[in-house]
Amino acid sequence: MYRFLLTPRWWGINVFVLLAIPFCVFMGSWQLSRFEDRVQDHRTATEQAASGRAAAARPLESMLPVDKSTSGRRVSASGRYGKQLLVPGRELDGKRGFYVLTLLRTDAGKALPVVRGWLPGTADAARAPAAPAGEVTVTGALQASESPGSNGVAAQGGLPAGQTGVISSASLVNLVPDELYDAWVTLDKGDAGMKAVPASAADGTGLDLKAFQNLGYTGEWFVFAGFVVFMWFRLLRREIEFQRDAALGLVPEGSDRAPVPSG
Template sequence: MYRFLLTPRWVALHIVVLLVIPAFVFLGRWQFGRFEERSANSDRVTANLAAAPVPLGTLAGPGRQVKVDDRFHTVTVSGSYDAAHGLVVRRRPQEGRPGFYVLTPLVTGGGQAVLVNRGWVKAGASADAPPEVPAPPAGQVTVTGRLRPGETEESSGLKDRSGLPPGQVLLIDPGKIGKGLPYQLVGGYVELTGQQPKPAAAPEPVPAPDVGSGGGLNLAYGVQWWLFIGVAIGGWILLIRREVADRKAAESAEVPESPKVPETAESSTEQQETHPAPN
């Protein structure tokens, strides 16, 4: 009855199922790994955002890359803005509006400075037109903000290019930007959340990062992939059982009915003797 399982069509189905099961196992494990990674990152960023501010120098300095575990930690730093070397960062939409980030070095003394993202401004009349940027406050200021590592093409998803209008960049890359400055830049930048004294006019603040569900979607996808394993196995068994039932029904339909035995003359005579006809 089960020899049909060795036919080419069924052998092909067995191979497909046996390949699908380990593939679904791998995809499920990969999604669970992404869930753990994103959950850990979400917890770390949430903790850094809630942590008490610390001096910038304890977490970053010239020639030092900002550690992954220190991203978005609140820091404080004092100095004076160098408006002459200010920049705007292209392709930075906010709330669905095209615009720029305003990047201004804050000179902290001792031949050092840090790039401060002072906020967002809307785009000009054209892509190459300079936006209207509020001037930074003069004199000594104390900045509070979120510490961010310098951007790369890989981390930002943006392709850097040359030939941009003067004063515009695509990436917040302290290593590249610092080559044209008369001081050393910290290997990261500060995303401003507050400063003293407060300026009369300022760019729009950059919203805090959305830590999201911490990889909850990845967990759901991982469960789905493993459920698909059960669906594949269950469907495989169902097809086999259906084939067996169909074959049994076909065999039953092919079996002929037993013929009736005709009455013989002798049996008819016996019936007449047993039941004589009335006079």
């Protein structure tokens, strides 16, 4: 009864099934490993941020360029404050407000964007405290340049003079004449009564939409594998029923193969 499995038609079906199932399992396992990697990155970033707050500050230059291993680490830099900008539309403790961003011109001749703190309400230069004069040394968490869509950063255009929507060297290069570090620092303690802005995890280390997309794709690939097995058994059962009906003479003459199952 099962000799039909040796026909060219069933050879094709069997080869397809034998290739499709391992492929689906492999792809599902790969997507699962991607999700597990993101979970581990998130755990590592969280532990790093917690330990970084207690660790001794390192010189800025020794922690550049910013990557997953240095993001959130405490650094120190010395220089003089210069141009001040506001970063509107930033939330803290469930309230909407703005960052006060001041450029620190270091002894190396480059400018480091420093978030001195956060204030609630609409961005207003008159409300932003002036930066300390003279030589200062700042200590805070090192952060990578932002990009629209990362860490909740919105892409804002047409902002008034003295404001920027994204803290990055690419966005600030057109607003200040100084050469910029491709990084920024958020102070450990808010300056002049402002609230300190907590450090955020580096891009790609959070349990964001992409992480749960990997988990969703994992389920889809395993469902595909199960569907292939289900359809193979369904075709097999229909073929057996056809062979049985043919043996009993219930199939009209000239019918030499089972109909394709519907649905």
